[in-house]
Every structure is written in structure tokens, then in C-alpha cells.
Amino acid sequence: MMTPLTGDEALWLMERVIALAALLQATELILLRRIYAPGGVWIWDMLAPEYNVFPAIARRLVSATLGYPAYLLLLLSQAFVAAYALFYSHPVLFGYLFVGTLLTSVRWRGTFNGGSDYMTLLVLGAVTVANLFPSSSLVSFACLCYVALQASASYWIAGWVKARRRNWYTGRALGGFLKSTMYESARLERLAERRSVLMIFGWLIVVFELSFPFALLDVRLAAGYLCLGILFHFSVAVVFGLNRFVLPWAACYPAIYFISGLQ
Amino acid sequence: MYTSLSVAFFILVASYLALVLLAKRCAPGHIRGRTVLLLRALFPTWRFFDDLAEVPVLLVRFRKAEGEYSPWEPCLPPLRRSAWRVLLNPEGNYQLAAQNLLCQLNDDIDLIAGEDVEALRESVSYALVENLTSFELKRRRLLLPGDLFQFKVVGRVQGGTNEADALLSAEHVL
Numbered sequence: 001m002m003t004p005l006t007g008d009e010a011l012w013l014m015e016r017v018i019a020l021a022a023l024l025q026a027t028e029l030i031l032l033r034r035i036y037a038p039g040g041v042w043i044w045d046m047l048a049p050e051y052n053v054f055p056a057i058a059r060r061l062v063s064a065t066l067g068y069p070a071y072l073l074l075l076l077s078q079a080f081v082a083a084y085a086l087f088y089s090h091p092v093l094f095g096y097l098f099v100g101t102l103l104t105s106v107r108w109r110g111t112f113n114g115g116s117d118y119m120t121l122l123v124l125g126a127v128t129v130a131n132l133f134p135s136s137s138l139v140s141f142a143c144l145c146y147v148a149l150q151a152s153a154s155y156w157i158a159g160w161v162k163a164r165r166r167n168w169y170t171g172r173a174l175g176g177f178l179k180s181t182m183y184e185s186a187r188l189e190r191l192a193e194r195r196s197v198l199m200i201f202g203w204l205i206v207v208f209e210l211s212f213p214f215a216l217l218d219v220r221l222a223a224g225y226l227c228l229g230i231l232f233h234f235s236v237a238v239v240f241g242l243n244r245f246v247l248p249w250a251a252c253y254p255a256i257y258f259i260s261g262l263q
Numbered sequence: 264m265y266t267s268l269s270v271a272f273f274i275l276v277a278s279y280l281a282l283v284l285l286a287k288r289c290a291p292g293h294i295r296g297r298t299v300l301l302l303r304a305l306f307p308t309w310r311f312f313d314d315l316a317e318v319p320v321l322l323v324r325f326r327k328a329e330g331e332y333s334p335w336e337p338c339l340p341p342l343r344r345s346a347w348r349v350l351l352n353p354e355g356n357y358q359l360a361a362q363n364l365l366c367q368l369n370d371d372i373d374l375i376a377g378e379d380v381e382a383l384r385e386s387v388s389y390a391l392v393e394n395l396t397s398f399e400l401k402r403r404r405l406l407l408p409g410d411l412f413q414f415k416v417v418g419r420v421q422g423g424t425n426e427a428d429a430l431l432s433a434e435h436v437l
Contacts, residue, residue: 040394161310162313243355
């Protein structure tokens with residue numbers, strides 16, 4: 001017998017997982033400090049003119065926070081706040097993480113890591129709003145609904161764009177992606193040549209993504225889909241190096257599980 | 264009390280959804296506003312791995328002041344997979360960010376290079392790719408200050424081997 005989550009439990013779990021995601025993301029960027037320090041690649045003095053499109057007040061904010069070493073200090077404070085938010089809930093903590101993640105995306109000319117930045121911001125925004133109104137169960141409910149809706153949409157849209165491409169049914173698309181990862185792997189090269197295996201996995205991925213919204217209908221369905229989802233994201237992290245997708249999507253799962261248990 | 268809070272919240276959510284829908288109506292290639300591009304993390308698209316595409320690949324060659332150029336080789340070496348990288352993968356994410364940068368340079372090539380190669384060479388994307396190349400050469404200890412290098416961006420369909428030159432850089436000094 002599956003036990004549905006209460007709204008408070010779902011929100012609490014979401015906060016812990018997204019705090020862990022923010023902590024790991026900040027740690028990765030701290031470890032990468034050479035690439036945005038002077039002598040690196042994304043040097044602030046070169047990037048700064050691009051931000052002249054912002055209003056004066058926003059320009060002042062980005063110049064004060066995104067240069068070096070100010071940006072490194074921002075990331076260190078993000079890591080500290082995220083570690084604190086692993087145990088405590090407060091709108092200021094999650095609001096700070098939201099603003100820091102947005103500034104990081106802006107510093108990388110839009111996003112540092114595409115989809116994972118979208119989902120991290122979405123969940124941080126939702127938990128910040130829910131914490132701003134702790135006594136309103138309606139606001140918490142709306143935040144959980146919004147996260148569940150966007151998470152389901154993320155799978156469905158990704159499935160829909162694949163379903164319209166013949167390459168996904170023949171295995172050619174998956175084979176091509178496997179051959180163009182950042183990793184060196186003879187085993188993966190061999191797998192990318194096995195058309196029947198690629199075809200089966202291509203179909204499985206399309207069907208899984210397209211049917212994901214059914215997870216919202218029942219807790220047992222939700223439990224099954226969420227286990228498959230975790231397996232899917234771990235596989236993507238191992239094969240393609242997209243580790244940043246695991247936790248932001250896992251942070252949405254309590255919301256999906258909560259909605260699926262509504263009577 | 265609850266009513267006013269709820270109304271305010273739903274207006275917030277509805278505004279955000281309207282912005283998301285508006286952003287979805289424009290294909291990424293058609294978004295011209297720099298502000299929207301810089302803030303695009305707020306407008307999720309959820310289109311991942313939709314089909315095989317031509318992706319930019321960065322190649323580099325180099326020479327000592329008096330020597331000949333080396334053959335072209337990939338600027339970013341392939342990484343070794345490890346279980347640890349599922350949790351923390353700074354090097355992998357650096358490579359993904361570099362790939363993102365090459366896509367931005369490709370967009371700039373489409374937008375401005377048609378008639379004006381000099382304008383492209385003055386763009387931020389070009390300067391950052393030049394930085395990326397020299398950073399990698401220094402990191403791999405292949406060159407000394409004063410040595411020369413050149414990079415080129417080629418388009419390669421994922422999973423394929425055919426390449427088409429998209430951009431050949433000027434000669435740069437490390």
C-alpha cells in the first residue's frame with residue numbers, strides 16, 4: 001500500500017533536494033574558478049559590455065557581483081546558504097539561492113547548463129514563494145501544482161519533439177548521440193553500432209517521456225514512473241555527463257507524488 | 264487575508280506562464296533581444312535531444328615561432344568516465360559550457376559573418392573562443408608565450424564524420 005505525501009511533507013522534501021542541488025552546483029563552479037578568473041576563458045572585462053542592455057540598476061548589480069573575485073565570493077556564499085538550507089527553511093535562504101542561480105545563468109550569457117538551470121530556478125522560485133506564505137496551505141498547494149505541472153510538461157514536451165522524428169524510431173538518433181559524448185569509451189562506441197538495441201531504447205525513451213503525465217493520476221503509477229525517472233537521469237548522467245539534471249528533476253518528484261495522491 | 268494573498272500569487276503564476284508561452288512561440292533562433300537571451304533561464308523550453316544536428320567542433324593547430332604548424336586536433340580532449348562524475352562533474356560541465364560557447368559563436372557567424380568577417384572577429388563570442396583555445400593550450404603545456412596558434416570551427420553531424428568548415432581564425436600569439 002502506497003502512502004500519499006501531505007503537502008507539508010512534499011514541500012519539505014523538495015526543499016532538501018533542491019538545496020543539495022544548489023550546493024553541488026555552487027561547488028562545481030568554485031572548483032572551476034580558473035575558467036572565469038583573469039587569464040581564464042569567461043573573463044568579466046570581456047563580457048561586461050554585453051550587459052549594457054540592462055537598466056542602470058541591474059547593470060550595477062551584475063558588475064558588483066559577477067566580476068572576479070566577487071563572483072567567487074557569491075558562489076562561496078551560495079554554497080554556505082545551500083548547506084544551511086539542507087536543514088532549515090526560510091524564504092530568504094531560497095530567495096538568495098534563486099537570485100544567485102539566476103546571476104550565474106546571466107554570467108554564462110543565458111545559461112550555464114541549459115535545462116538544469118531552468119528546473120533549478122523553477123523549483124527554487126516555487127519553494128521561495130511557498131516559504132513566504134507559511135500559513136497559507138493554498139499557496140503551498142499552488143506551488144506544488146506548478147512544479148508538478150512543469151515537471152510533467154518537461155518530460156512530455158521532450159517526448160513530443162522526439163516522437164516527431166523518424167530517427168528516434170530507427171535508433172539512429174540515439175546511436176548518433178552516443179557517438180558524440182564528451183567521454184572516451186570503446187564500449188559505448190560498440191553499443192552505438194547495435195541498431196536493434198538502439199531501436200528498443202529509442203522507443204522506450206519516447207514512450208516513457210510521452211506517457212509521464214499519467215504519473216499524476218495515481219500514487220502507484222507515480223512511484224513506478226519516479227523510479228524509472230531516477231534511473232533515466234542517472235543513465236543520462238553516466239553516459240552524457242549531464243549530472244546536473246539528476247537532482248533538480250528529483251526535487252520535483254515529491255510534488256508529483258503529492259498530486260498523484262490527491263483524492 | 265487568504266483571498267488577497269491567493270489572488271496575488273495566481274497573478275504571479277499566470278504572468279510567468281504567459282511569458283513562458285510567449286517565449287515558446289518564438290523559436291530560439293528568432294529571439295533577437297539580447298536581454299531575453301541573457302535571461303533565458305527564466306523561460307524553459309524543455310526540448311532535449313530532439314534530433315541529430317550539426318554541432319560545432321573546435322580544432323586547433325600551433326607552431327613555435329620558427330617552426331611549422333602541427334596538424335589540426337580537437338581543442339577539448341575527451342574525458343574519462345568515473346562514478347564520481349555522476350555527483351560532481353566540474354570538468355564535464357566546463358566542456359558543456361565550452362560547447363555552448365561554440366554554439367553562440369555559430370549563431371554570431373550566421374548573424375554577422377555573412378558580409379563582415381572583421382565584425383565577427385571583434386565579437387565577444389570570438390574573443391571568448393580565442394581565450395578558450397589559448398587556455399587549453401596553456402593547460403596542456405603545448406606552447407610557450409610567444410608561440411603561435413590558430414583555431415577553426417567545423418560543423419559535424421552528431422554520430423557522423425563529415426565536417427564542414429564554419430570559421431578559420433586569424434593567427435594568434437599565445
